[in-house]
Each structure stands twice: as structure tokens, then as C-alpha cells.
Amino acid sequence: MRNLNRIVVIGAGAAGLTTAETLRRLGFGGTIVMVDAETALPYDRPPLSKQVLAGTWAPEKVLLRSPVALEKLALDWHHGVQASHLDVAGHRVSLSDGKQLDFDVAVIATGLSPRYLAGGHHLQGVFVLRTLDDALALRQELVAGKRLVVVGGGFLGLEAAATAHQLGVEVEVVEPLPICLEGPLGKTIGERVMQLQTSRGVRLRNGIGVRRLIGDQEQGNGGSVNAVELEDGSRLAADVVLVAIGAQPNVSRLEDSGLRLQNGIVCNAFCEAAPDIYAAGDVANWYHPHLGRQVRLEHRMNATEQGQAVARNILSEKQPFAPIPFFWSDQFDVKLQMYGVASRGAELRIVEGTLDEDRFVAAYYEEGERLVAVLGWNSPRQLLSYRQQLLAAYTPSQEANAVLAQQKVSDVL
């Protein structure tokens, strides 16, 4: 077993920090260098659209680890810098401040950046929601009686809509798809989420997109936002606009690295992108052995699980990473959780409760009786037994593992 002395982790969000922490937990005593684009201490994102936006949690509460706990990990930090160039063969990464870091192994956990509309973001009162600063700034604007238009009815947009509504803000969400969340949840549950939102007073405009944002000066091109113009020319009055139209992987500095970049960083089943280069978290597009395809998850749970898997693969015999995807979404008084992945054509069955109730469990089946996913609506405890069923399907057979063990990282490039 070769000697590992220096591991560089690029990105200090949940995935990067979990990788570092797991390396220590497994006994790695060498140097771990953290390259962190942000300057604040590492923090958790899910509460940003919920408790932080609502103002019920002070910002300190979202720290991923206390300063004391971080000290104990004995990491070498570079804050407020990004990787500017990755020399894969040379095992060296250059930073935006000019420094160069040699490594035995590098882990790329650079996460995502929010997508922007083509214009309008220079207007006052227009926000995206990715960072703690974004959440704190938007929170200041969410005052009872104001009108918020949310562009994009995905999980982030709907969570923020629910939070804002509960602060007394008038909320309207604009979403091009006819049914919100149809991709991850299917038509029926997507509609049930829409019904939850509208029954509480959030307005939903589906099936139409936003043409532009309009300000109160310079013939609409400047000042503070006061309207959102839709594709049909109609306008929604707005005091505040949240643009929540998705995010893209942070890979722009890796274009000349030789790594395969397609929907994030392409990795094999062991989360390797190249010899001695791994990826973890939102940025990793790895081969999922059970799903049989490349997968990139933007789930908080995956940041933890993949960070742990990468650390294990660095230090010991590589294992294929085949997690049961898991995510949650909290909207109003509903805790929505899902295990597994359902395709478009999956059949939905309500297996506990009914859609009309405030708690139920929905199971997704493909090809008749094959359970592929399960969703809990205010039913966290009830999901575990269905998860056990999924686990049986997700656990690779010995034959499958043997095939995977042959998969060289060079297959990825």
C-alpha cells in the first residue's frame, strides 16, 4: 500500500468537510488541505430556505462544525480562494491566489452555483438563494405585506415560498412546467404539493416562463424591481424577486484538466474521476452500479454519504458507491421525504393513508412489482421498512461487485 501524506480537498461544504472528517476518523494522520472559496466557516445549506430565511435560527446555528471541532480535525485551510488549474498527471493544483499545492490524492467537492436569468439581476430586490449571505439578505426583504415573486417552482422555490408566506408576504410562484416537481415526484404527488401550496395561500402560475424583470427607473432597466414580465406579456407586481431556476456544477476551472466534464465531473463507480482524483457531493456525476447509469444528486444526504465513501476508497480497498438516494423537503407543516428514484412511467400506489389526509406513504413501482422509490408525507418513521425493501435491490451481488472491481479509472476518461 503506497504512502499517503497529502490529500487536498477542493471545496469545504458538506461533502468536502465530510471527506476530511472521515479521513481523520479512519485514522489518516497526514496533511489534509482544504481549499474553500468562501470565507465564512463551513455551513449547512438546507436551513437557508427554511429556518434562516424565516429568521428563527441565528446564522451561527447552520455551522457544519463548531470552531472547536474544526480545530481538532487539524486541517490546513485556504479560505477565499478557488482552484484555478488542476494538473492531474503532475498531482498539483494551482489556486487563484497564485499558490500551488502538491497532493497524493485530490478530492473535488466544489458544489454548485445558482443559475441566473439573462437579465435583471442588477435591479435592487432581486435575489438568488445559495449562500448564507443570500439567505440573510433576502430575509431582510421578507416583511409582511410585501409581494414576492418566485421564479421557478422547484424545491428551493417552493420552500422559500412557504417560508415567505408564513411571514405574511404575498407570494406568487412562476413555473414553466404544468406540474411542479413532476420529475422527482411524478404527476400525482407533484399536484399534491401544488395543492398544499395553494391551499395555504401561495399563488402558483404554471405553464409559463418569465421574459424579464422590470425596475422602477431607466424605463424599467434600472432601480428597484417592481414587476416580473411573463412570456405572454402580462406583468406581476413584485417588491422582491427570488430567482430559483436551478444550479450548475462548479467545474469551469477544470476545463483544461483533462477530466471528463459532463453534468459535473464524470466518475466511475468508485467516485474516481482520474487516477488519484475523486469527486464528491453536488458536483459528482458518478456511475451508480444499481441504477446502471451516471447519476448526479443535489441531495444533502449524498454529500455526507459520498464524502464518507470517497474517504474510505482513498484509504482502503475501493468499494462501489451505490446509495439509495434520499432527500427531504419541508414546506409549511409537511415533511416530505423520499428514498429511491422513480422514472417518468413509474406506477404510484398510496400504501398508507390517503392523498386527502395530512399523512400518507406513496410507493413507486416499475415493471409491475419492482419497488423503485417510496415517498413519505409526514410519515418519516413509516418509510424505514420500505427502505429495507429498496436496500435488498440496491445491494450489489458478488458477481456485480466482481465486474465493477475490473472497472479501471481509465474507463472514465
Add this chain to the structure above:
Amino acid sequence: MKVTALRNRCIASGACVLAASQVFDQRESDGVVELLQAHPSLDQLKKVQQAVAACPSQVFVVEEEDDLSELTLTTNDEEM
């Protein structure tokens, strides 16, 4: 090792239950973490450590982590 579960951070993922099902359970009403034992035997140590690591919501605070002579678990519902 002392582990405290800050329950108002819990998002009911069940990750701790999956890691250490003899130590953790979820409340029937809302799925929030519940302790099955306050003083688990030391053979649960690794599983409890994995539960702490697996939680996606930083619920668990660990103290005296170098004292592996006993394992004490508590919950805290007041943390603001």
C-alpha cells in the same frame, strides 16, 4: 463519550436509526430522534459514532470523545 441529540435540528431522516437501530428510534408523531438507551454498552460505540457522522443535520454533539470507557446519550429540546 457523551452524545447529546439537539432535537430541534432533527429533520427526521432516520440516518441515526439506520446506523444504530438499538440505540436510536424515531418519534411516531414527527419522526424526530428518540433514544432507546441512555447508556448503551460499548459494543455500540462504532455504530453510535457512525450515527453521529451520518446525520445530515448536525443533531449530535459529542463531548469527551477520547473517553471510551462509557457511552452516555442524552437529548436536548431547548437549544436555540
